[in-house]
Amino acid sequence: MKGQQTLAQLPLMVPAVVRVVNRDDSRLSDLGFFCGSYVTALFDCPLGGTRLYFIRGMRLALRQKEAEQIAVEVVEDGTCENSGSGDAQYGQEHVI
Amino acid sequence: MGPVKIAVLGTPNTGKSTLFNALTGKRQHTGNWAGKTVGEAMGIFRKNGREFHLCDLPGIYSLLSDEAEERCSKRYLLCEKIDGILVVADGTNLEKSLPLALQAKALCPQPVVLCVNLMDEAEKMGMELDTYALEKACKMKVITTTATKKCGLGALREALWEMGSETLPPQEKTQKIPLPLLPLWEGLQGKKSPLFCSLLLEEDEIAWQALAKEETDSALLEYLYRAEAGRIYLQTQEKGISDLQAERSLSFRKQAEEICQTVLCWKEQGNRPSFTEEMDRLLLGTPWGMAVFAALFAFLFWITAAGANVPSSILSAGFTELRGVLEEVLLPLPVWLRSLLLDGIYLTTTWVIAVMLPPMAIFFPLFTLLEDFGLLPRIAFLLDGIFHRVGAHGKQGLTMCMGFGCNAVGVTACRIIEDPAKRLIAILTNTLVPCNGRFGLLIILCTLFFSGGGKTAGLWLILWMGLAILISLGASFFLSRTLLSSERDCFCMELPPYRMPQIGQVLLRSLTERTIFVLLRAVKVAIPAGIILWIFGRATIGGVGLMEWTVNLLEPIGRFLGLDGAILLAFFLGFPANEIVLPIVLMCYCQSAVPIPVGDMTELAGILSAHGWTMVTAVCTALFSLNHFPCATTLTTIHKETGSLFWTVIAFLFPTAIGVILCAGVQFFFGA
Numbered sequence: 001m002k003g004q005q006t007l008a009q010l011p012l013m014v015p016a017v018v019r020v021v022n023r024d025d026s027r028l029s030d031l032g033f034f035c036g037s038y039v040t041a042l043f044d045c046p047l048g049g050t051r052l053y054f055i056r057g058m059r060l061a062l063r064q065k066e067a068e069q070i071a072v073e074v075v076e077d078g079t080c081e082n083s084g085s086g087d088a089q090y091g092q093e094h095v096i
Numbered sequence: 097m098g099p100v101k102i103a104v105l106g107t108p109n110t111g112k113s114t115l116f117n118a119l120t121g122k123r124q125h126t127g128n129w130a131g132k133t134v135g136e137a138m139g140i141f142r143k144n145g146r147e148f149h150l151c152d153l154p155g156i157y158s159l160l161s162d163e164a165e166e167r168c169s170k171r172y173l174l175c176e177k178i179d180g181i182l183v184v185a186d187g188t189n190l191e192k193s194l195p196l197a198l199q200a201k202a203l204c205p206q207p208v209v210l211c212v213n214l215m216d217e218a219e220k221m222g223m224e225l226d227t228y229a230l231e232k233a234c235k236m237k238v239i240t241t242t243a244t245k246k247c248g249l250g251a252l253r254e255a256l257w258e259m260g261s262e263t264l265p266p267q268e269k270t271q272k273i274p275l276p277l278l279p280l281w282e283g284l285q286g287k288k289s290p291l292f293c294s295l296l297l298e299e300d301e302i303a304w305q306a307l308a309k310e311e312t313d314s315a316l317l318e319y320l321y322r323a324e325a326g327r328i329y330l331q332t333q334e335k336g337i338s339d340l341q342a343e344r345s346l347s348f349r350k351q352a353e354e355i356c357q358t359v360l361c362w363k364e365q366g367n368r369p370s371f372t373e374e375m376d377r378l379l380l381g382t383p384w385g386m387a388v389f390a391a392l393f394a395f396l397f398w399i400t401a402a403g404a405n406v407p408s409s410i411l412s413a414g415f416t417e418l419r420g421v422l423e424e425v426l427l428p429l430p431v432w433l434r435s436l437l438l439d440g441i442y443l444t445t446t447w448v449i450a451v452m453l454p455p456m457a458i459f460f461p462l463f464t465l466l467e468d469f470g471l472l473p474r475i476a477f478l479l480d481g482i483f484h485r486v487g488a489h490g491k492q493g494l495t496m497c498m499g500f501g502c503n504a505v506g507v508t509a510c511r512i513i514e515d516p517a518k519r520l521i522a523i524l525t526n527t528l529v530p531c532n533g534r535f536g537l538l539i540i541l542c543t544l545f546f547s548g549g550g551k552t553a554g555l556w557l558i559l560w561m562g563l564a565i566l567i568s569l570g571a572s573f574f575l576s577r578t579l580l581s582s583e584r585d586c587f588c589m590e591l592p593p594y595r596m597p598q599i600g601q602v603l604l605r606s607l608t609e610r611t612i613f614v615l616l617r618a619v620k621v622a623i624p625a626g627i628i629l630w631i632f633g634r635a636t637i638g639g640v641g642l643m644e645w646t647v648n649l650l651e652p653i654g655r656f657l658g659l660d661g662a663i664l665l666a667f668f669l670g671f672p673a674n675e676i677v678l679p680i681v682l683m684c685y686c687q688s689a690v691p692i693p694v695g696d697m698t699e700l701a702g703i704l705s706a707h708g709w710t711m712v713t714a715v716c717t718a719l720f721s722l723n724h725f726p727c728a729t730t731l732t733t734i735h736k737e738t739g740s741l742f743w744t745v746i747a748f749l750f751p752t753a754i755g756v757i758l759c760a761g762v763q764f765f766f767g768a
Contacts, residue, residue, distance in 0.1 A: 029349065031157055032192065045478060046385075047481025049484045049485070050484060057189035057191065059372075062587070066587070
């Protein structure tokens with residue numbers, strides 16, 4: 001297992017799993033960011049500051065300020081189970 | 097039996113509005129992105145002799161967090177008398193939608209019907225849904241539909257009818273109640289659900305309001321004590337209310353996840369990337385995306401400007417014909433009244449229609465097609481890099497683009513921005529980009545003055561548009577740092593998959609909702625404006641025409657701004673519609689009683705230079721055209737959207753102040 005990093009630092013197209021969400025309200029967890037969710041950063045916004053993530057079957061744009069509140073851990077081979085998000089593509093990418 | 101009232105809930109991008117329209121035949125505006133519906137829309141359908149009143153609530157992810165739209169839905173569910181709830185879920189991502197259905201079920205005593213929509217897309221993705229198992233797991237009726245193809249609507253109506261005839265099921269008494277909730281739960285004696293009690297415990301304003309409606313003051317006081325007891329218990333456990341909230345929200349997500357694992361089955365699809373992924377890789381993953389979108393919008397503006405000329409001239413020719421007929425019909429009236437009706441009201445109104453209708457009838461259907469296809473949220477994503485730097489929301493890029501079509505529509509579109517402060521920034525800066533009505537003047541100025549011969553007029557126009565965008569961004573920055581600074585700033589936007597637009601419906605809706613809507617408002621202000629214009633053209637003060645008198649009065653102010661009295665007066669009289677600014681300038685110059693249509697360019701150049709127009713005049717006129725008070729239609733729209741006189745006045749003064757500063761600056765440094 002690699003160490004934890006914030007979602008804002010996660011490199012593109014590297015599947016990771018959410019570990020901690022440091023936020024008082026439930027806004028982020030309502031969107032699917034809670035411990036155990038699989039997340040992949042898809043694209044950077046051309047001028048920075050915002051990124052597009054794939055989480056639980058959704059393409060979700062999030063600013064770095066929010067992404068910094070989420071700690072993730074990069075998924076390594078064989079350490080993860082099915083993400084359960086049931087999407088045809090990205091779901092399968094990190095199902096081994 | 098009275099009508100059955102049903103609240104329609106759903107997560108964004110589930111085709112909720114499409115389903116609502118298909119059920120009720122009402123034309124609610126739909127679009128392929130989150131946050132399209134704001135406020136409630138009512139629709140009615142009949143089944144077996146009973147009337148069903150459906151209320152479409154804004155798309156939300158959860159009933160439990162404290163965002164504006166969520167509060168709006170929560171208030172409706174708790175405070176209105178409803179007979180049932182219809183939750184629309186996304187078939188392609190049931191796990192996203194299910195928590196909302198579970199929350200509605202847990203919060204309200206009313207029966208819930210779950211409608212799994214977008215089944216065609218879901219089946220294409222290889223999803224198989226065990227409807228029976230889902231029904232059992234959620235303890236609610238489940239119907240699958242494809243609203244765009246009108247599949248499953250009959251079954252849905254049937255299910256709603258059954259729900260309407262049911263009596264309320266008794267609350268389950270055997271649930272395990274968490275300890276902090278126990279005092280409240282016992283006090284309420286099972287009248288409310290545990291989730292409702294938990295909202296009370298968190299001092300949720302709406303839940304207390306709902307309770308206050310039903311209970312006496314003394315009972316309410318008792319509940320307040322019981323809630324306090326629960327909170328004190330929480331403190332002894334060293335837990336805060338936010339822990340409780342987070343746990344609760346999570347429990348619904350977890351429950352949804354478990355249910356989905358049992359009721360869903362995915363067929364292997366192979367590793368062929370979907371259309372949405374391919375498109376996104378191209379548009380969002382490479383620098384080409386920006387170029388493609390820029391080209392797309394350039395094309396949209398070009399086709400609007402180029403394509404509107406012919407229908408505009410046909411319309412005005414038609415109105416001239418009709419005028420001949422009207423003249424004969426109105427013959428018995430006194431001369432002055434006939435002149436007021438024809439030269440005043442009729443002339444201005446038909447003018448506004450002839451210049452406004454064709455560009456809007458071209459721009460909005462095309463824009464709506466892009467919207468339906470799913471491109472707009474992607475543009476918002478790409479532009480967010482710019483907008484977040486000036487303290488605004490990425491979606492402001494979209495409302496700004498719509499402002500290029502019509503500021504009134506752009507202002508209405510600002511509803512998609514959830515944060516009130518950011519929405520106000522978008523509303524106040526929207527009029528700083530030129531709408532269709534101001535393009536005409538800018539094009540003429542570019543052709544006659546800036547480009548010299550007219551070869552590079554297009555390039556100059558683009559430069560002016562760029563300047564308008566820069567000013568708008570600067571104004572956003574200024575507002576976000578001064579009047580409208582907000583600490584709360586959560587930008588989360590879901591990008592839906594690309595969807596094939598429903599072309600027929602798009603054309604119909606954009607015409608009826610945007611074009612006709614704006615046109616009606618414009619006509620409403622054109623009528624009094626026509627009367628004022630008529631009076632200005634004819635009345636005299638001490639032997640001098642009222643028009644000339646006012647022009648002389650405004651002359652020093654106009655000169656200070658690098659304009660002249662006539663131009664300034666034209667901007668005031670052009671308040672109902674900016675299209676008529678230049679015709680009024682010509683009306684002043686030529687001492688005419690009616691506005692003069694812009695005809696031949698060389699002739700126009702002659703008239704303007706004869707009245708002392710220089711390059712500075714042209715620059716100042718262009719600047720003032722970009723930055724002055726919004727037109728009457730936009731201003732009434734702003735008043736309606738903000739619901740506040742204060743912000744309407746600010747919306748009037750703010751762009752005007754920018755225009756005055758810029759024009760006075762140009763005149764000061766470059767004027768003769």
